[in-house]
Amino acid sequence: MPSHTFKLNGQQVTVDVPDDLRLLWVLRDVLGVMGPKYGCGLDVCKACTSHINGKAFNPCSVRISDIKPTDEVTTIEGLPATVGKPLHPMQQAWLDFDVAQCGYCQPGQIMAAVAKVKQARAAGHEITDADLDELRNICRCGTYFRIREAVKAGAQKM
Amino acid sequence: MALRTPEQKADEVAATPTGTGRRSFLGYLIAAPTLVVAAQVGAGALAPQAAQAAIPSLPQPEELFDLGDLQDLAALSTSTMIAIQLNTDGTASFALPRAEVGQGITTLVAQLIAEELDLPIDKVHITLADARPELLFNQLTGGSNSTRSMYTPVRTAAAIAREQLMIAAAAKWGVPVSTVSTNSGVVKSQSGKTATYGSLAVAAAATQRTSIQVQLKPAAQFTVIGKAQNRIDALDAVTGRKTFAMDLKIPNALPTMVRRAPTVNGTVKSVANIAAVKAMGGITDVGIISTGVAVRGATFGQCIAAVNALNVTWNPGPVDAESDATIAKKLKAAELPLVVPPLPLLTQAVDDTFTFAFASNSPLEPNCAVADVRPDRAEIWSSLKVPIAAVQQIAQNLGLPQTAVSAHVVQGGGSFGRHLFSDAAIEAAEISRKFGKPVKLMWHRTDDFRHGRTHPMSTSRVRVTYGLGNVISYEQRHTSVQTDFTHGLGEMITAMAAKLPAGNFVGFSESIFELTQSVPYNFGVVTQLLNETFAYDAFHTGSMRNIYSPNVCVATELIVDRVAAKMGKDPLAFRREYLKDARTLAVLNKVAQVGNWGRAMPAGMAQGIAVHNEYKGAIATLVEIDCRPATVNRQVKDAVTGPRVTKAVVAVDVGLPVNPRGLEAQMLGGISDGIALILTSSVHMKDGLPLEGSWDNYFYTRQWNTPLDIQVIVMPPTTGQPGGAGELGVAPVAAAVACAYARATNTAPTSFPINHGTLSFTPLPRSVIPPEPTDGLSHAF
Ligand code: FES
Ligand code: FES
Numbered sequence: 001m002p003s004h005t006f007k008l009n010g011q012q013v014t015v016d017v018p019d020d021l022r023l024l025w026v027l028r029d030v031l032g033v034m035g036p037k038y039g040c041g042l043d044v045c046k047a048c049t050s051h052i053n054g055k056a057f058n059p060c061s062v063r064i065s066d067i068k069p070t071d072e073v074t075t076i077e078g079l080p081a082t083v084g085k086p087l088h089p090m091q092q093a094w095l096d097f098d099v100a101q102c103g104y105c106q107p108g109q110i111m112a113a114v115a116k117v118k119q120a121r122a123a124g125h126e127i128t129d130a131d132l133d134e135l136r137n138i139c140r141c142g143t144y145f146r147i148r149e150a151v152k153a154g155a156q157k158m
Numbered sequence: 159m160a161l162r163t164p165e166q167k168a169d170e171v172a173a174t175p176t177g178t179g180r181r182s183f184l185g186y187l188i189a190a191p192t193l194v195v196a197a198q199v200g201a202g203a204l205a206p207q208a209a210q211a212a213i214p215s216l217p218q219p220e221e222l223f224d225l226g227d228l229q230d231l232a233a234l235s236t237s238t239m240i241a242i243q244l245n246t247d248g249t250a251s252f253a254l255p256r257a258e259v260g261q262g263i264t265t266l267v268a269q270l271i272a273e274e275l276d277l278p279i280d281k282v283h284i285t286l287a288d289a290r291p292e293l294l295f296n297q298l299t300g301g302s303n304s305t306r307s308m309y310t311p312v313r314t315a316a317a318i319a320r321e322q323l324m325i326a327a328a329a330k331w332g333v334p335v336s337t338v339s340t341n342s343g344v345v346k347s348q349s350g351k352t353a354t355y356g357s358l359a360v361a362a363a364a365t366q367r368t369s370i371q372v373q374l375k376p377a378a379q380f381t382v383i384g385k386a387q388n389r390i391d392a393l394d395a396v397t398g399r400k401t402f403a404m405d406l407k408i409p410n411a412l413p414t415m416v417r418r419a420p421t422v423n424g425t426v427k428s429v430a431n432i433a434a435v436k437a438m439g440g441i442t443d444v445g446i447i448s449t450g451v452a453v454r455g456a457t458f459g460q461c462i463a464a465v466n467a468l469n470v471t472w473n474p475g476p477v478d479a480e481s482d483a484t485i486a487k488k489l490k491a492a493e494l495p496l497v498v499p500p501l502p503l504l505t506q507a508v509d510d511t512f513t514f515a516f517a518s519n520s521p522l523e524p525n526c527a528v529a530d531v532r533p534d535r536a537e538i539w540s541s542l543k544v545p546i547a548a549v550q551q552i553a554q555n556l557g558l559p560q561t562a563v564s565a566h567v568v569q570g571g572g573s574f575g576r577h578l579f580s581d582a583a584i585e586a587a588e589i590s591r592k593f594g595k596p597v598k599l600m601w602h603r604t605d606d607f608r609h610g611r612t613h614p615m616s617t618s619r620v621r622v623t624y625g626l627g628n629v630i631s632y633e634q635r636h637t638s639v640q641t642d643f644t645h646g647l648g649e650m651i652t653a654m655a656a657k658l659p660a661g662n663f664v665g666f667s668e669s670i671f672e673l674t675q676s677v678p679y680n681f682g683v684v685t686q687l688l689n690e691t692f693a694y695d696a697f698h699t700g701s702m703r704n705i706y707s708p709n710v711c712v713a714t715e716l717i718v719d720r721v722a723a724k725m726g727k728d729p730l731a732f733r734r735e736y737l738k739d740a741r742t743l744a745v746l747n748k749v750a751q752v753g754n755w756g757r758a759m760p761a762g763m764a765q766g767i768a769v770h771n772e773y774k775g776a777i778a779t780l781v782e783i784d785c786r787p788a789t790v791n792r793q794v795k796d797a798v799t800g801p802r803v804t805k806a807v808v809a810v811d812v813g814l815p816v817n818p819r820g821l822e823a824q825m826l827g828g829i830s831d832g833i834a835l836i837l838t839s840s841v842h843m844k845d846g847l848p849l850e851g852s853w854d855n856y857f858y859t860r861q862w863n864t865p866l867d868i869q870v871i872v873m874p875p876t877t878g879q880p881g882g883a884g885e886l887g888v889a890p891v892a893a894a895v896a897c898a899y900a901r902a903t904n905t906a907p908t909s910f911p912i913n914h915g916t917l918s919f920t921p922l923p924r925s926v927i928p929p930e931p932t933d934g935l936s937h938a939f
Contacts, residue, residue, distance in 0.1 A: 017457070018439055022930050025459040029413055034405040035398025037571070039522045040603040041462070043931045044796075044853045047522060052938060061934030076398035091396040098388040098819055101827060102260025103395030104523045104571030110396060119939050133794070133862040138853050140522040140572045141260045142830025143823070144864040 005069045008033070009078025015064070023059035023067060024048050027075065035076035035107045039138060046137035049108035049115075050075045056115030076107035079114070090114050093154030101141035109137045109147055117155040127155050182371040183314040187322065187364035188241060194363070195319040195370075196239035197311040199255070240308075242271060242315045244323070248343055248356030250277055252312070253287035255297045256304045257543045258391075259521070259573035261884045262820040263304045265390045267312055269817055273382040274316035274375060276340040277355065279390065289545035289565035298544050298578075305816060305880045306774070310374075317372045319362075326362035327353045377814075377878055384875065386819035391569070403526045403540050403568045404600055411528045411596035412442060414589055415461040417451040417468045418605050420924035421846035422697055423475035426451060430469040438464050443593040449609075452589045454597055459930065462602070466926050476696050478846035482615070485639060485692075485843060486513065489617050492691040493637045496621050505625035508720050512620075513909045514709040515840035516639075516848065517613045518856050519702035523571025524606040529586035530596040535562040540583040541570025548580035552587045574831075575701035576611060579642070602927045604851035612841050612848065613702035614639035614692075618713035622681065622721050629721065629736065632681035636710055640690040641667060642699045675710050678771050679718065679736040686710070697843075703828075704885035707772055708835055708892045712910065715768040715893035716900065729897070730755050730767055741811050741876055742769050745778040748809035748871055753780035762786035763804075766898025770890040773882030775812040779832075779890040781805060781865075783898040798838045798857040798918050801902070803895055805867040808887060813877035821883050822870040828887020829868060830859040835888070836895040838863065840914045844921075851922035857913075 001016040008031070015030050024041070027033040027050075036059060039047030043061035050059055051074040052067075059073070067073070074081075079088045087095075090110050100106045112135055120127045132148050139147065185197040243251045250271055258264045264284040272279040290297060320340055327345035328335040330353065337348045345353050377383075394400035419425065426446050435453070436444045440460035444453050453464040493511075527540035536556055542548050545565045553560045570577055586599040601610065616638035623631045671688040688706070722732035730750050737743045746769050749755075755767060762785050769778045782805040792799045808825045815821050838857035841848040850856040900907055909915065922928045 018460075020932075021457060021459045023934075025413075025457040028404075029457040029459075032407065034401070037402075037523070038404065038458070038600065039524070040852055041458075041930055042603065042852050042854075042928060043934055043937065045522065045603070052935065055938040057938040058934045061931035061937075063932055066932070066935060076396075080397075087397075094396040095388065095392050098392060098823065100260075100389060100392050100395035101262070101823055102521070102523070102570060102572045103391065103400045104260075104402060104521070106395050107398040115939055129866055135861045138522055138858060138860065139830075140520070140574070140858060142827035142859060144830060144859065144861055145826050145868045146823070148861070148864070148866075 002065070004064045004067065006067045007070070007072040009074055010081055017064055019065035020063050023062045023064055023073070026064050027059060033075055033077060037104055037107060039105070046112060047105050047108040049111040049137065051111060051115065054118070056112050076111060079111065088114065089157035090151070090154035093150040093157070096153065097146045097150040099143050099146040099150050101143055105137055105139045109139065112137050113147070113151045113154065114158070117151065117158055127151060182373055183310060185314045185318040185370055185372060186239065187318070187368040187370060189364050189366050190243070192246060192359040192363050193244040193319060193322055194241050195315045195322065196241040197314040199240050199307060199311045240311055240315065242312070242319055244319060244355060244359040244362065246356050246359045248354050249281045249283055250275060250319070251283045251285070253285050255287040255290060256308070257541060257567055257570060257573065257577060258286060259541060259543070259570035259577060262389055262817065262823065265387055265820060266305055266817050267308055268390050269382050269387050270309065270312045271316045273380060274313045275320050277343045279382065279387065281343060284390065286567040286569065288567065289542070289549045297546050303882060306882060309880050313374050314372060317374055318370050321372060322362045323355055323358045326358045330361065377875065383816050384814070384818070387817045388819065400569065402523055402571050403528060404598060406528055406539055406568065408528050408530060408539065408596055408598070411530065411598040412454050412456060413458040413461050414452060414454040414586070414597040414599045415458065415465050415602060416447070416449060416585070416605070417453070417465045417470060418609050418925065419450060419472050419475060421475040421478045422609065423477070425473045427471040427473045431467070435464050435467050438467060443595065445592045447585070447588050447592060449585055452592065454589070454593055454595065458600060462927050462930060472925070475846055480846055481844050482515070482842060485615055488691050489615065489637045489639070492689050493617065493619060494635045494687050494689045496619070496633045496635060497685065498621070498623070498631070498633070501623055501630065502625055505623050505630060506724065507621055507623045508717055508724060509621040510619070510717065510906070510908060512618045512709070512713040512716065514616050514618070515911065515914045516615045516843055517702060517835065517839060518607055518610065518841050518848070518850065519575040519613055519700060520606050520610050521570065521572025521574060521576055524603055525582035525601040525610055526599060527582040527586040528596065528598050529583065529590040531556060531587055531590035534558070536564070536587055538563070538565045538583050538587060539568050540565070540580065540586070541573065541577050542567050542580050542583060543573060543577040544580065548583050551580065551584055555584065556587060556591055574703040575613070579611060579700055603853070604922055604928055607841070607850045607852070607856055608848045609698060611642070611698045611700035614641055614697060614699045615843070616709050618709055620713050620717040622717055624721060624725060627725070629679070629681045631683040632677055632679070634677070634686040634710065634713065636671065636686070636688045636706060638688065638690050638706070639692045639697060639699065640694045641701065641705065642694045643667065643670065644694065671706055674704070674772060675706055676771065677714060678738055678742050678769055679733070680738050681736065703831055703888050707770065707885070707889040708832070711768070711770050711889035712836070712893045712896045716896055719897050719900065720906070728756070733767070733769060737769065739771065739776065741776040742771055742778070745769065745776050745809040745811050745873060748873070749778045749780040749807045752809070752869055752871060753805070753807035755780060760786070762902055764898050764902035766894040766896065766901060768890045768893035768897060770886070770893070772889070773886055774877065774879065775810065775881035775883065775886050777808065777810045777886050777890050779894040780807040781891070781894045781898050783895065783902050785899065785902040794862045796854045797860065797862060798913055799862060800837055800913055801899060802863060803833050803865045806865045806891065807869045807871070808891070809871040809873060810886065811873035811876050812881040812883050812886070814875045814880045815872050816880050818872040821872055824883045825870045825887040826868065829891050830864070831888045832891025833863060833895055834859045834911070835892045836899065836910055836912065838911055838913055840911050842914070842917060847924060849917070849921040851928065855919045855921070857918070
């Protein structure tokens, strides 16, 4: 079985799994990292959204063999560490606006929101309603409105 | 009955008494090492409401006695205890016999305990109770009934616990009980002595069961009930620590998936390559089960590969020949006739039929369960709204006594009606028995849409007659593919039907329909009848936030707008004139005022307004929609864009809002659902299978469909009793959106969602799981 190594939430990890196993299953079934959720396995629902080298991506749609040893993968579990506080400002905003209902989509929502804010800034502006419209993450509980409020508030503290 | 002006009716809201008075409630001390107090569940108050009338309509069954009452009453006759335990660390624990699926019931119950026990809410620990067969109907989460059924028993137990702690402290200090008081988890004496609840938990414990009477706090003294409370599980949710069924680490419960038939309820005829698939990488077991071919392996990725490698020959299912069009024909044939009453001269009629497509109640978390079945016992973990029924069914299927099956209720990633059925738990138990090993069963998303439960297609015909400036009759004939209600209420309904005040209920569906539906207007002679077609298990059906109300209400409100127009009246003024009930009028007036009803809008944009009564609550919605081409044709990849609801205003009166912030969250969910039902989300049934197989086929509301302006107004307490909230918002939002769409486009839409006629995606292949994408890195942002 091929051996694969990469950086996960700040730690170097090595797994022996088939080349074509998608990263979501490496995280959940092999490493027991349960923050990224399964909602489709088709790169559609975005429940599994995590970061690779600081950008949002969907591990259900990436083969482990496409991850390089130098790649840094961050799941919701590793997000607070990016600011050295117990909670990332976006997580705090989620608490302030009491966003979560069932909570199943929310790790993915938060990871996508953080990347979206950074993407807007890289393009030279603060996050807009048009940017927020581009977030594809499904929330079947329908928390979209509070998500919008929380992203805007969280962005101000980022 | 005297006619009243809207203003007079609105005044009555203010005059309605609030609070529960100073009645005594009964609870029990339970012998245990620390203080444990119990109370019976199921004591619902029956409070018939009188109808006010323009032309008085007789009260319909729902107004006198609704589904929640029926659940309360059934619960009363079979009720037993719920119990609160005080721990030596100063916390209180309560195992809630309900499912938490995102509706916030754990937070709400924690509030009730914090209020009566005088304990900070972060010291109240709520867990979900395992299946408790002795509770019978008291362990069903549905019909927006949880708050109503828990409100009094939980407070009673908490109030007794507080008194017992005071008694224990007074005894310790040798002072009269009347001289001690509590403050936030501490008992105090007049001389300044203090004792924490934790230090008294053992001293206050009972040595034998004792019944105790207690008075509950009057509403005027509430400091927690009625105050906005953030969710007690929010931190876990935002850190990824919240644990769902598939996150459980049950030893040796390996990933397990099922290859399913190309049509609903199809079965396996033969499998050509079981041995070869079992030899695939990571795979431990392969076997035929009643619903397909099960595969167990080291990872879900390897299971997907194995499922797709199976070479299966299938038997047909019962509905292979059915598609949307053939089903619609059968619905038409099953529609009950209208019985038009004798009409005075010059009477006119508005008469139309509305069609509602199949819709999916799939939550974001797909059907899943962990099962560990041994020869002599079984253990199940899943999000179960009717865990007792799951235990009964699994015990029967496995040939085990009920006592040998334990079911752990896990927090669910949404439900929307889906978890009234225990499909995944039952299937996981079958697979675990077959393989002789623990399994962690997950349905693939595509299977969840295609073989998971749907809210069935229905039609609603409405005929209204009017003349001489008044509405004379309202008749509604709702016709639906039969909804499966075999999740355990069946027996209860049979047992209870004879006791119903309106009597004469034939079957379960009719009972549910009668108990949940009513027309909020004084429309003279009113009849609403249901008929159903197809066997209950021909398709996989079930309730969907909620049962009939969204479709029935949309049909009603669209016709109301049309009748108002024919009679030359403004939609708001017409509703004000004909509404029966003062609470509904008050919420209608509220949204009209806050939403600025009647404001000028550009061509292609319009407002819609609608009301709904259910679950002892009243709700009104005003929306604005943008149907201008630039909006309708905006481009988002793989998306249905279409008209956009730009603004939504909801005013809701649930009688007593225990947690206004949680109630607002439920309304926000109702807004997302209502928009989806009218504009974008449906299931296309084609040759015995839904074509939808992903969230980019089933167009539930997304960010690009979300209104940028939403206001939810929680009305102050009116009845002093909490009504249901989880499902209340969907119907009036759907209706207001439909009315706004009709006005903005100057059309009379009769088929919903409006985009159902166009298939906006290429259907995924049948039976196999779609390939896992590999290009995820190229979409990183
Ligand atoms: S599970 Fe990865 S996008 Fe849906
Ligand atoms: S909170 Fe339930 S899916 Fe988003």
